[in-house]
Amino acid sequence: MPPGADDSHVIRGNTLAELASAIDKRLAGLRVEDRRRHPGQQLRRDLDRHRGPVQRAGRGRPDTDFHRGETAIQLIFNGPVKEEPDRQNPTLWPLAEQGPYYAALVTGGTLDTKGGPQTDPDGHVLDDLGQPIPGLYGVGNCVASASAQAYWAGGATLGPILAFAHRAANAAHTEPADQNP
Secondary structure (H helix, E strand, C coil): CCCCCCCCCCEEECCHHHHHHHHHHHHCCCCCCCCCCCHHHHHHHHHHHHHHHHHHHHCCCCCCCCCCCCCHHHHHHHCCCCCCCCCCCCCCCCCCCCCCEEECCCCCCCCCCCCCCCECCCCEEECCCCCEEEEEECCHHHCCCCCCCCCCCCCCCHHHHHHHHHHHHHHHHHCCHHHCC
């Protein structure tokens, strides 16, 4: 994180128990659809659930639960693989036994098309002459894609959305209020 950057969206814990507690604290007072599930408590169950396929894959077996690592594109997205004896699935790795651990809240949103208004690298929506419209920003699948006519694959829009949202938020924060129409 660059010096002076705001990382208040990051939830931290030196242990998994601390992380679970911090998640529950962050969500206190927010509307959670299923009150029977406490996200911090669910964290431990999810991690335990994840360990089974990881351990099986680590012994050379595939992920029979979610089939991760079975397609060429998943292997390509994983990047260069260091060969390890008895590991057939390079997309599954165990979680580190020691922290610190980090989390961020990911919530539902709307998914639109790959088309839409053109933007500059700071998320300003551009008019028909290519000039920024003061106070109007856009990122994600509801604006023209940074990949132009290409489609990187399922989930691959998330990275650019996060990067461009960060840039757009910084640009909007520095834009003088009196320029807004």
